[in-house]
Amino acid sequence: MIKKYEVAVILLLCLTGVTGCINQTTIQPGTDNTIASGTVLLMNGTWSLIDAKRDAIFEPLISGTDITLVFSPDGSFSGSSGCNTYNGIWSVNGNSMKFSPIRMTKQVCESSSIMRAEKLYIPLLQETATYSVTEENLMLTGDSACTLVYTREV
Numbered sequence: 554m555i556k557k558y559e560v561a562v563i564l565l566l567c568l569t570g571v572t573g574c575i576n577q578t579t580i581q582p583g584t585d586n587t588i589a590s591g592t593v594l595l596m597n598g599t600w601s602l603i604d605a606k607r608d609a610i611f612e613p614l615i616s617g618t619d620i621t622l623v624f625s626p627d628g629s630f631s632g633s634s635g636c637n638t639y640n641g642i643w644s645v646n647g648n649s650m651k652f653s654p655i656r657m658t659k660q661v662c663e664s665s666s667i668m669r670a671e672k673l674y675i676p677l678l679q680e681t682a683t684y685s686v687t688e689e690n691l692m693l694t695g696d697s698a699c700t701l702v703y704t705r706e707v
Contacts, residue, residue, distance in 0.1 A: 595686045596624045600703035605677060607699040618667050620674055622691075622703060634671040636662035650684040650693065677701055 602620035618635040624643065625631070630652065631640040637660050642653040655675060662668045680695035691703040 595688060596684075596691065597626050599623045599706040600691050601706050602674070602701060603704050604702040605673065605700070606702075607673075607677065607697070618670050620670070621706070622678070634674050635667045636660055636664075636671055639675065645684070648683050648685065650681050652679060652681055655679055674701075 600622045602622070619633060620635050622632040623630060628642055628644065629640065630643045631638065633639075634657070637658040639655050639657040641655050644651050644653075655678065657675065662671065677695060677699045678693070678701060680697060680699065681693040681701070682696045683694045685692045685694075689705050691705070693701040693703075695701075
């Protein structure tokens with residue numbers, strides 16, 4: 554039997570977003586949702602951004618800037634946007650994908666070009682609507698015709 558204080562703690566966690574209570578299917582390892590979505594298991598691990606496209610124009614990536622995205626089996630994500638680190642919760646429903654509001658450090662970057670790349674990248678990641686994944690590549694597509702293309706880190 555659940556006690557009143559346990560219900561209060563669960564509600565508090567959901568309201569603060571700690572557990573990722575959102576209207577999509579949050580990835581939970583070993584559940585039917587993960588297995589039913591098939592290729593979602595392929596996403597776990599570290600991915601490096603290799604291309605970014607918005608409105609059919611490819612945005613050049615800054616040479617020497619490592620932008621990464623790491624999916625964890627517990628439904629969390631993290632990464633480096635070139636200078637700062639970020640994290641949050643991810644969810645899928647079919648081939649639709651959603652990221653919780655992205656939390657990010659606020660360091661000042663050495664290079665203004667890295668800061669420009671970071672300011673481009675984070676909004677594109679946040680607006681992700683769909684995904685496709687293979688063993689080597691991950692493509693995230695947003696509502697405003699933006700696409701982020703990653704390759705798996707070995």
